[in-house]
Amino acid sequence: MQAGQMTSRERVLAALRCEPVDYAPCTPTFCDMQVHQRLGLPYQFPWGPSQAERLQYCVSHLGVDPVVEVSLAGAQPAPEVSSKVWIEGDIIHKVYATAAGDVEAAIRYDENWPHGFDIPLYTDFNPTYCTKFWIEDEHDLECFRHILQPVDDLQRLEATRFYFNEAKRLADRWNLATRASCGTGLTGAQHLFGATPLCLMTVDNPALVDEYLEIEHKVNLRNLEIAAELGVDIITRNGFYETGDFYSPAMLHDFLYDRLQAEIGLAHHGGMAITYTVHTGIMPMLDYLRGLDFDCLNSVAVGFPGVDLEVICDSQQGTKSFWTGPNDTHHTQAQDPEIVREVVREVFGVFGTTGLLLTPCNCMHSMHPWENFLAMVDEWKRLRAG
Numbered sequence: 001m002q003a004g005q006m007t008s009r010e011r012v013l014a015a016l017r018c019e020p021v022d023y024a025p026c027t028p029t030f031c032d033m034q035v036h037q038r039l040g041l042p043y044q045f046p047w048g049p050s051q052a053e054r055l056q057y058c059v060s061h062l063g064v065d066p067v068v069e070v071s072l073a074g075a076q077p078a079p080e081v082s083s084k085v086w087i088e089g090d091i092i093h094k095v096y097a098t099a100a101g102d103v104e105a106a107i108r109y110d111e112n113w114p115h116g117f118d119i120p121l122y123t124d125f126n127p128t129y130c131t132k133f134w135i136e137d138e139h140d141l142e143c144f145r146h147i148l149q150p151v152d153d154l155q156r157l158e159a160t161r162f163y164f165n166e167a168k169r170l171a172d173r174w175n176l177a178t179r180a181s182c183g184t185g186l187t188g189a190q191h192l193f194g195a196t197p198l199c200l201m202t203v204d205n206p207a208l209v210d211e212y213l214e215i216e217h218k219v220n221l222r223n224l225e226i227a228a229e230l231g232v233d234i235i236t237r238n239g240f241y242e243t244g245d246f247y248s249p250a251m252l253h254d255f256l257y258d259r260l261q262a263e264i265g266l267a268h269h270g271g272m273a274i275t276y277t278v279h280t281g282i283m284p285m286l287d288y289l290r291g292l293d294f295d296c297l298n299s300v301a302v303g304f305p306g307v308d309l310e311v312i313c314d315s316q317q318g319t320k321s322f323w324t325g326p327n328d329t330h331h332t333q334a335q336d337p338e339i340v341r342e343v344v345r346e347v348f349g350v351f352g353t354t355g356l357l358l359t360p361c362n363c364m365h366s367m368h369p370w371e372n373f374l375a376m377v378d379e380w381k382r383l384r385a386g
Helices: 008-016 051-062 138-147 154-174 185-193 195-204 206-230 249-269 283-291 309-315 337-351 370-383
Strands: 068-070 082-088 091-098 101-108 130-132 178-181 234-238 273-277 296-298 321-324 356-358
Touching: 008 234, 008 273, 008 321, 008 356, 051 068, 051 154, 068 154, 091 138, 101 138, 138 206, 154 178, 154 206, 185 195, 185 206, 185 234, 185 249, 195 206, 206 249, 234 249, 249 273, 249 283, 283 309, 309 337, 321 337, 337 356, 337 370
Parallel strands: 068 178, 178 234, 234 273, 273 296, 296 321, 321 356
Antiparallel strands: 082 091, 091 101, 101 130
């Protein structure tokens, strides 16, 4: 197959499914980062704030294969659910009133809290800032049955379709694949329970954790149906914090395996490829991952202590592709671009050109030296066809 013979969408989808490609795609993910997150460092991305500007730059100037991000309907609260937010001193409180009673979270506010006068359910900032987490006992979980329900509201579904069609126009303009996130499992549970409380609860009260995961699973199944109806190409399931860093493989299997397989099966039935985001803590769970029918492992943490790419690759026996590359902890913020080039060579050396999608993992941050990203792209162009 000659280089340039496939469209970007064809190339990315074939790579995800470990099928032959004209060349291994570079399919990067970017994170703008908020001002306080950049710690005073300048914004490095050479495009404006819209997805259209980013896509055009990536395709026209860099020659890479980005995906078009789309949003699904998420979950909806029951009609009678209401919420209120207030602040006492430096503590922001938020309460949902449901038919099962009230459920509350609270955070200690400072200038680095990124969500303003609100406490979202799902944010990586909750485990750091919360003075009271959303779910602490069975009463809280009963309230969440009314807050996290599968979407059937026609107006919300129409809005989802409208915004998908806007994104699809961008995808069609450059022959790109579309990608939607669906499901956070124990990753999202950390936001609601807290990291330490959740780990303890998997031992002390596993039924409560299991029931939360079932509530979310039903929402995920509905969103996968919606994604298939829309014609989404790729589903990303977030497993960032449901790894061996926190749980044994046996625990992961008990809490997640059947649900993940059901979600994978529904994605495949809808014609979609599905990837699983796993970063660190992957080495103890390789056999477990081998048994899951994901098409791709996304954001494997290259360069972290104990991470052996060859063992990871061999363990999956050719059943999965790998969407990975220089990581944002050790490589993309380095002062020497040669460090990035070395990682690109390592990744190609281990995974080859079939079943590989190159990206900064888990993303390229806006304050990291842009020269490092350009070095990754340059080295990719040298190696991509094998």
